[in-house]
Amino acid sequence: MRKPRNRLLEAFTVAASIALALLASVASTQAVLYHYDSEKAERTAALAVAHVEAIAADSIAASHSASKGGQQCSPDDLDALRQIALQASHLSDVGRIANGRIVCTALWGKLADAVKLPKPGYQRSHFKIWRSADVPGTRYEDTNLVARGELLTVSSPSAFDDLDPERKGRILVYTKDNLYVFKDLEAREKQDLLSPYVIERHTCSNYIDACASVRLGRTAAWHLPSSSLLAIAVGSIVIGSTASIWLLRRRHRPRGLDEKLASALQKGLIAVEYQPLCNAFTGQVLGWEALSRWTTPSGEVISPEIFVPLAQIHGLGPTLARYVVQRSLSELRIRLRDRSLYVCVNVEPADVADIDFPSYVRAAVARKDISPAQLKFEVTERTDIIQPKFLKNMQAMQAEGFCFLIDDFGTGNANFSHLAKTRFDGVKIDRLFTSALGTPSPLRSVLPAIYELAKTLNLDVTVEGVESGVQLDVIRQIAPKATVQGWHLGRPQPAEMLDIQ
CATH class of the missing domain: 3.20.20.450 (EAL domain)
Structure with missing residues (x-):
């Protein structure tokens, strides 16, 4: 007959083994979720950079095609601009600039009142960029206007919408020097910027002056479906019980x-x-x-x-x-x-x-x-x-x-x-x-x-x-x-x- 003290020790061993197994299961599950969330953030950042690269490629291609046109804003020129806009899947409009003003576009035709362009939000030797909100008189919303010489290209407002359809994280697309933000997609739920439960990943383009940052809330193990939590609990009990039996047998067997x-x-x-x-x-x-x-x-x-x-x-x-x-x-x-x-x-x-x-x-x-x-x-x-x-x-x-x-x-x-x-x-x-x-x-x-x-x-x-x-x-x-x-x-x-x- 086993002594009460031995029984108490064995009971403690079983309980401790189950508790440790449960803790290990939760920790390993959380590690898997963290890995999944990290990969998702990295994929989203890479996809955002790919999108802005595609927009830039369409803008450059449009500039080359438009340079072959005839008289600016003529019917033939507008037809050519419309053809260019239709072929550029990441652009919503293409237009002409004269004397610092937008004079015509493929979408709106020849403007009765040319839109004056203010000081650009960002400028390099071969292009200028404005946020649509900073250009009074335009009909564009939540997008970017890019001028390459006398050609204007307007990126599609929905170009980044497929990056995170559920809007669980915040996505920033910006220049490498952080002086201009192309797109800022806020998460539906406000995030604590200093929270340890937020994953942040950055990546930059190898081809153009653009980077992307993704902040994504981590998925907690306790947010899993109840069926998954039940499976973790049952598995922990089985593993803990098995481990305790092994430990007790090992304790009583001769050492190797x-x-x-x-x-x-x-x-x-x-x-x-x-x-x-x-x-x-x-x-x-x-x-x-x-x-x-x-x-x-x-x-x-x-x-x-x-x-x-x-x-x-x-x-x-x-x-x-x-x-x-x-x-x-x-x-x-x-x-x-x-x-x-x-x-x-x-x-x-x-x-x-x-x-x-x-x-x-x-x-x-x-x-x-x-x-x-x-x-x-x-x-x-x-x-x-x-x-x-x-x-x-x-x-x-x-x-x-x-x-x-x-x-x-x-x-x-x-x-x-x-x-x-x-x-x-x-x-x-x-x-x-x-x-x-x-x-x-x-x-x-x-x-x-x-x-x-x-x-x-x-x-x-x-x-x-x-x-x-x-x-x-x-x-x-x-x-x-x-x-x-x-x-x-x-x-x-x-x-x-x-x-x-």
């Missing part, structure tokens, strides 16, 4: 290995041991490779071959890499006061490609007063190493003094063409080829070939897996400048047990 690894990293329970890297002839320790080790609280030893790939699969790779960097620099800090010594840390390309990795490493060496050249990275070849983000971060770190080697070279994806392209600082030859030395295996010739090619490319070479004196003697002959590593030279040990030969 990936969760235990995440917890171990958080609590600092991953140990690091250090295997010496030595001079092949003298045996002098040049540095160490940092190797992570994991023993669970129950005493179970988890092999790195298991938990390192597991970390990559579950997104813990960068965390593990940073953990080993921080711990190795802390534990070897005193030994690394000797600037000739260094430590190598194993990383994956994805770890280095992480956007914050360079800054993290830079800060880590600065805190411990360690030179960047004393921290080297052995890049594992599980995936293709030619990745733009990885290469960018690696090259930036190399410029600061950090070194990069390809680990287990010869058995992964990398090859010498990669080395030539990516400019690694060195390679570590896989133990598979070391074990073939001194044997009749056909692989015995691979290590010397890799060594010679690496030296041609001016790369440092480390040979791992040296397990016997015979192998070491062969390496001294075929790879005299190589750094060596293996149980014959020293096994991995905790930092406090290291001896510098």
Whole structure:
């Protein structure tokens, strides 16, 4: 029988899950509505600019056509003007100007009393514009009059009416310098100009001196139809209930290995041991490779071959890499006061490609007063190493003094063409080829070939897996400048047990 306290906790979990699901549903619905409203405002602004471009195109075309006419305001000229007006879908009238007055138009014919044009509302070298309301004596309303030389064009008053038939927003069409407004369509309902619930979008023409601004009220989720609100509520209950069941089951089930690894990293329970890297002839320790080790609280030893790939699969790779960097620099800090010594840390390309990795490493060496050249990275070849983000971060770190080697070279994806392209600082030859030395295996010739090619490319070479004196003697002959590593030279040990030969 469950305790009352557990029942209360489970009830709270269910209620909280439903409440969060409802909140998330409303928030996501509002986000969708905002996206829809934003797109609508952008489309309307673009359409308004397209309309004013079409009006300008009709006006320019009318000016060119009218220049071919005969005597101004003659019957033939008026017929020509009417033909021009009929062909221009965005113009309501076309007329003639003489001595600053409108003397005839296609719509009204020859005017008995010519209409004097006042100072234009906007003027450029090739055209003048007036609002119809600013020209006394005209019969035009809510439109613009444009003069191009002696030709007058009048834009259609309804040219912008289809932009927002419901008039939910305000549309302004104006010149780029904001000195003249071609059209101002007010919303039917007054908008608060400072309201966060209003979307404003602007766009300008690439061809003419015109821009458009659209202010549109945002659609609130609670303004949706009741059927939609009911669907959101029911969906939230279903999702919240399902989530609460999953959480309760997860709470009572045993934790997976990936969760235990995440917890171990958080609590600092991953140990690091250090295997010496030595001079092949003298045996002098040049540095160490940092190797992570994991023993669970129950005493179970988890092999790195298991938990390192597991970390990559579950997104813990960068965390593990940073953990080993921080711990190795802390534990070897005193030994690394000797600037000739260094430590190598194993990383994956994805770890280095992480956007914050360079800054993290830079800060880590600065805190411990360690030179960047004393921290080297052995890049594992599980995936293709030619990745733009990885290469960018690696090259930036190399410029600061950090070194990069390809680990287990010869058995992964990398090859010498990669080395030539990516400019690694060195390679570590896989133990598979070391074990073939001194044997009749056909692989015995691979290590010397890799060594010679690496030296041609001016790369440092480390040979791992040296397990016997015979192998070491062969390496001294075929790879005299190589750094060596293996149980014959020293096994991995905790930092406090290291001896510098």
